[in-house]
Amino acid sequence: RGVLYVVATPIGNLADISERARNTLNTVDLIAAEDTRESGRLLAHLGVSARLVSCHEHNAESCCARVLEALGEGRDVALVSDAGTPLVSDPGYELVSAARAADFSVVPVPGPSALICALSAAGLPSDRFVFLGFPPRGQSQRLELFESLAAEPGTLILYESGKRAVATLRDLAAVLGERRAVVARELTKRFETFLSATPAALAERLEDDAEQRLGELVILVEGQRGEAAPDRAEQERVLRILAEALP
Ligand code: SAM
Numbered sequence: 001r002g003v004l005y006v007v008a009t010p011i012g013n014l015a016d017i018s019e020r021a022r023n024t025l026n027t028v029d030l031i032a033a034e035d036t037r038e039s040g041r042l043l044a045h046l047g048v049s050a051r052l053v054s055c056h057e058h059n060a061e062s063c064c065a066r067v068l069e070a071l072g073e074g075r076d077v078a079l080v081s082d083a084g085t086p087l088v089s090d091p092g093y094e095l096v097s098a099a100r101a102a103d104f105s106v107v108p109v110p111g112p113s114a115l116i117c118a119l120s121a122a123g124l125p126s127d128r129f130v131f132l133g134f135p136p137r138g139q140s141q142r143l144e145l146f147e148s149l150a151a152e153p154g155t156l157i158l159y160e161s162g163k164r165a166v167a168t169l170r171d172l173a174a175v176l177g178e179r180r181a182v183v184a185r186e187l188t189k190r191f192e193t194f195l196s197a198t199p200a201a202l203a204e205r206l207e208d209d210a211e212q213r214l215g216e217l218v219i220l221v222e223g224q225r226g227e228a229a230p231d232r233a234e235q236e237r238v239l240r241i242l243a244e245a246l247p
Pocket of ligand 1: 112
């Protein structure tokens with residue numbers, strides 16, 4: 001039976017490809033790629049000439065069928081996305097879960113991911129974090145999401161496009177107020193930039209300077225610090241115990 005390898009690829013700097021990723025891409029029979037043209041460029045750079053099959057969110061079913069068939073015939077397949085780790089705000093979930101359901105081995109070949117890359121150098125607390133992927137595009141859903149996380153102590157990490165970053169930072173400012181935040185842009189690339197300020201100040205900075213909206217970016221916001229909000233259920237439990245203990 002074939003093996004499905006989930007292979008992380010660089011998020012900008014091609015030198016970040018791992019030796020194991022390179023070897024895996026060189027030896028598999030088939031590469032399932034989000035965008036065959038985009039991955040074709042990376043594969044050409046690596047000198048890999050495996051057969052490519054397109055696997056994106058609009059053809060998940062036919063892609064799964066093709067890949068499972070290849071695995072069933074004993075051929076090894078690598079899943080890659082345009083950049084970073086597949087399944088992280090990228091296609092692949094249906095394929096991995098179908099391969100596991102059919103009892104094929106699924107082997108991760110780890111490597112870059114923009115969220116971990118940003119967190120590792122942003123200077124915000126990293127012991128606990130919540131990854132939100134891309135926030136909803138509608139403002140009311142976005143505000144609702146941020147409100148549901150207002151008491152979260154972990155660092156919040158979001159993916160966003162340069163075009164929508166100012167609106168998202170404004171909503172973060174409106175709901176979460178004055179907190180430390182970071183915009184990590186163009187990671188591993190020539191114009192890599194980390195801007196640190198409050199969400200409101202970052203919104204203003206990006207609004208005023210179009211260059212800071214170019215390329216790809218990750219937004220990080222510190223979680224709620226200090227006194228944790230009282231836990232009602234816990235308070236009630238303690239009160240019940242005390243009431244029972246009283247004569
Ligand atoms: N699978 C990828 C990963 O593991 O990070 C994420 C793919 S998602 C479609 C693309 C988003 O990731 C971008 O909009 C941006 O928020 C973030 N991103 C990817 N590469 C980046 C980079 N070099 N610098 C900053 N953000 C990046």
